[in-house]
Amino acid sequence: MPTKDILTSADLSDLRRSALGSADPLGIAAELAEAVEQGRLADPADAGRALTLAAEIAETRAKLDAARRYAxxxxxxxxxxxxPDAGFARALHARILFRTGRADEALAELTSLRPLLDSQPDAAAYLSAALDVGGRTDLAEQWLTEAVETALRNRATPNATATAEADDTTATAEPGMRxxxxxxxxxxxxxxxVRRELDLPHDQNDNLADRLENELFREATTAAESGPEARLFLPEGEFDLLRSRWPELAERLGQDWAGHRARVQRELVRLTESGRxxxxPLRGSTEGLAGYAERTGADPTSEPARAGYAAELAGRGDELPWPPERNEACWCGSGSKYKKCCLPRSRG
Structure with a gap:
């Protein structure tokens, strides 16, 4: 299990996907901890990620003393x-404390994290999972119920601080998926x-959850039928070449490269939010589109040509991994970190 002298954010992502299937996962956990201690991380800010992964590996292999040290x-x-990553690390720490018989400490840790339910989407999953491990699924249900009611109340009353004394029973239409x-x-x-695990009867919010999941399924079906053309991505040099060859494609692909990659980023976010x-991104080229058009007799500037070419790329598996970790190099090839490049372009 050789690892590099210097571990990058991308290396950590690869290890997260592959460590548990390796011949010596505990060796990987120990080496991750050593890399932090010896300053062998390309980005020192990744120390928490590396140690959290080490703790997860050790917990999975029931090496709880090591898992607690790493956590x-x-x-x-x-x-x-x-x-957000700090919250997950602390919830993992609490989970390990539960497993080692230190329930009071674990519950205190999770209670301090409870306010995250009102601001961080991932918190609902990692807090309820930790409480499940501690046999406190009932408490997870209580916390989640109160957080749902707060979120619905804030939706009905956007300026929640200014109207804190408003009547909580104010009627409002149920939200749709968007x-x-x-x-x-x-x-x-x-x-x-959680309520299914506790075998609790359906209530109004369970019905809302069911309805939204059905909407999500319908949107996913619609997205599946829309085709891959919106994910067609051209690296900067290829984009400039294509624009010079077929200027009329600017309206569809983007007026400049920044607009082009923002368009692809927003489409990928939309597909993810709809369950895909x-x-x-489907990495294409000017010559690739021209070649497809020549083989099929299509106009390379037409929508059918772009759609067919994108489908061909998808069929060959010519997709770039997406999304990268926040601190990894951006998928677009700019050389900047994702969090400073295309991630902020996720909303138009």
């Missing part, structure tokens, strides 16, 4: 406790799961 270090590595995407949707999903997981 202790992971929590300490996050200087900003409000980061309105509920993000925090509220994840809260409803996790609450629905695992799709990435």
């Amino acid at each position: 202790d270090r992971a929590v300490a590595a996050y200087r900003d406790s409000t980061e 309105e509920a995407s993000g925090l509220l949707f994840f809260l409803l999903q996790q609450r629905h799961r 997981i695992g799709l990435g």
